[in-house]
Structures are given as C-alpha cells and as structure tokens.
Amino acid sequence: MFKGMNEVDKLALIGGFRAFGSSIIWPFMGFALYKVYGFSLTYVSLFYLIQAFVSVIASISGGIMTDYFGRKRMIIISIVMSSVALFIAYIINLPIPVACLILIQSYFSSIYNVSTTTIVGDMFKSSENLVKAFSRQRVGINAGWALGPLIGGYVFSTYGFRLLLLISSLLILISIPLIRLLPEFKGKSSVLDFSVSREFIIFLIPTFLTFVIIGQLGFGILTYYTSILDFTEFQVGILFAINGVMIVFLQDLMGRIINKRIKLISLGMVIYGLGYLGIALVTNFYLASVDIAVITLAEMIVTPLSQTLANSLASQKTRGKQIGLYSMVTGIGRIVGSSLISELMNYYLYTPLILWGVISSFGFISACLYYIFLRKLKSIL
Numbered sequence: 001m002f003k004g005m006n007e008v009d010k011l012a013l014i015g016g017f018r019a020f021g022s023s024i025i026w027p028f029m030g031f032a033l034y035k036v037y038g039f040s041l042t043y044v045s046l047f048y049l050i051q052a053f054v055s056v057i058a059s060i061s062g063g064i065m066t067d068y069f070g071r072k073r074m075i076i077i078s079i080v081m082s083s084v085a086l087f088i089a090y091i092i093n094l095p096i097p098v099a100c101l102i103l104i105q106s107y108f109s110s111i112y113n114v115s116t117t118t119i120v121g122d123m124f125k126s127s128e129n130l131v132k133a134f135s136r137q138r139v140g141i142n143a144g145w146a147l148g149p150l151i152g153g154y155v156f157s158t159y160g161f162r163l164l165l166l167i168s169s170l171l172i173l174i175s176i177p178l179i180r181l182l183p184e185f186k187g188k189s190s191v192l193d194f195s196v197s198r199e200f201i202i203f204l205i206p207t208f209l210t211f212v213i214i215g216q217l218g219f220g221i222l223t224y225y226t227s228i229l230d231f232t233e234f235q236v237g238i239l240f241a242i243n244g245v246m247i248v249f250l251q252d253l254m255g256r257i258i259n260k261r262i263k264l265i266s267l268g269m270v271i272y273g274l275g276y277l278g279i280a281l282v283t284n285f286y287l288a289s290v291d292i293a294v295i296t297l298a299e300m301i302v303t304p305l306s307q308t309l310a311n312s313l314a315s316q317k318t319r320g321k322q323i324g325l326y327s328m329v330t331g332i333g334r335i336v337g338s339s340l341i342s343e344l345m346n347y348y349l350y351t352p353l354i355l356w357g358v359i360s361s362f363g364f365i366s367a368c369l370y371y372i373f374l375r376k377l378k379s380i381l
Helices: 005-022 026-035 041-069 073-093 094-123 125-160 161-171 200-214 218-226 232-258 265-282 285-313 317-346 352-376
Strands: none
Touching: 005 026, 005 094, 005 125, 005 161, 026 041, 026 161, 026 218, 026 232, 041 073, 041 094, 041 317, 073 094, 073 161, 073 218, 094 285, 094 317, 125 161, 125 232, 125 265, 125 285, 161 200, 200 265, 200 285, 200 317, 200 352, 218 232, 218 317, 218 352, 265 285, 265 317, 265 352, 285 317, 317 352
16 A cells, blocks of 8 residues: 555655654643642753753664664664553553653654654755655654644543553554665664764754754643643644644645755744744733744744755765764753753743743844854855
C-alpha cells in the first residue's frame, strides 16, 4: 500500500503518525507533574533542567549511533523504547517513577529527532529541496499535532493523565511498518570524528535562542492560560489544534514562498517575538486564537529554514553527529524555555507584560543574530 509513495510523502506520513502519538501527551507532561502528581513549580522547573541534561546526552550519543548503526535502525529503536517507557509509567503511576520514565522516553525521543532530521539531509541535497522536504514533513507532523492535543486535552479533562500514558505508548508504534520502507544511510567517519565548521557553531547561537521561545508552545502557554484566564485544558488543546491545522493546510504554500529565501528566518523570529509579547494582551479565548495564529505563522517560516540551514552546513560523513549537536541545542533551548517560564511564573505570573516581555526578547535578539550571520554566509543563500 505504501510502496508507491515518494520519499517525501513517506516522511510526512511517518511524522504524522509519530506526532499524533506523542502530541496526545507531550503538551500536558509538565502540567500533569504540577497538577496531578503534586510537583511545585520549582520542581517542575528542576524536572525540565534535568530533561535538558538528558537531551544533551541523547543528542550526542544519538548522533554517534545514527552514524554508526544507520538512520532507519535508530528511528525504529527509539520508537520502540519510547513506547516501553510510557507503558511502564502507565502501570506504575507514581510521581517519581513517572517523572523518571518520562525522562527515559525523552532520551529516546531526542534520538528519534536526530535520526529523522539526518535522514532528510541524506535524501535531499540542495537547500531548495531541503526546504520543500522539511515543509512537507511538517505537514504530516502537524496533522498529528492538530488532532493529538485536542484528544489529549479531552482525555486529560475527562479521564485523567494516566490513560494518556497508555494511549501514547500504543499510538507511537503505528509508524514502524512505514519506516521499514525507507532507505538506510550511515555516516562515513570514525565514531570519534566530531569535526564541525566554524559557521555551524556560530549558527547554533541564534538557534538556541530560537528554541527557547519555541519551547513555550506547551507548558508555558498551558499553565498561563489555565491559571490566569481560567481556560480549561480542552480549550488550550483547541489552541494547539489551531496551530496544527494551520500548518497542515498552509505549510506547503509557505514552503514555496520561503524557498530560496533563507534570510526570512530573521523576519520569522520578529513575528515570534511579537506573537509571544501579544499573550500579555490576551483577555479571552478569541484573542488567544488570533495570537496562536501569529505564533504559528512564525513557526511555519522559522522551523523548516532552521532545519535546512543545519543540514546545509553539515557534511555528509559526519551528518549524524552534527545534526545530533543541532538537536542537542534545540532540545536544550526548548527545555530551558519551559524551565525559564516556570521560574518566571513564581514571580511574574500576575505581571504578564514582564513575563512575556522577557520571553519575547529571545525572538528579537535571535532575529538580529540570524541577520548578521546570514549577511556573511553567501554559499547557501
């Protein structure tokens, strides 16, 4: 049934299945530790810091294993082990074990991200084809994200978080038969070869700031809206669904618009900054819906261009390790973002202009750094 599909559509479908299973639970993890398992905001912040450390280990080790064992093999291993961790968490259902098993699942999820980003870079060489491939892949991923949080929010509100652990552990296995149809690639360097260009290292600086702000689409938005504006988890799930639906229907079009226009990543970061600053002005669900649309517009510009830049700057022989480094920085950025907002909420939860002003500043600073970096980088523009 799937053998006649082209490789881009296979990647989109795999991303959709995987995202559907993951997005049922991921936006609610930090919130569940806070509300269901009784963690304080400080301990939730600590959890995200530990997760950042786990992400570092997973990204580096995942990059090495992706080069050594092959991209496809590591994708399958990471999915199976993620499923096992969530299933055990469902069975045990005690605060500390659940938190630890979520961290284990996070480890394998990071390896999955390294492997899938690397295999796209192997399959599509030019920056033009990479933008198209990553845009199409995001259509699939966000088709899953459009439905997952909506169902997750309903199940969480109605039946509780524990059932989400079981559902997620089963759903993320669906994509394995399709993954087996992908070609296999391996790195060509030794295990200890970590050669990285100066340009790649510089690129990682604004990348980190980018993913600090991207990381707010989860714990930060969920906790703020439920605490300050009394939105239900289901209503926030609808906001996440708006994000996913917009990307499903508009990402391909956006991919054609931004193709060969790498410098638009700076504009995307400005829009990100404005979108998160706008949260401070939201007073009802309708305004929240408009604001999430602005944030999604930024995401549709920034994410495929960031992935394209990472793969264009990486070499074939050590692509797995370099994308592992990129994944490490993006993962730490997301987690630092969640940890930062958790800590800021201890002091500024009821002062939204300060709270979201701090967060939005990461977008504006990142936009400036991308602009300076890309002015000096001519080879892939």
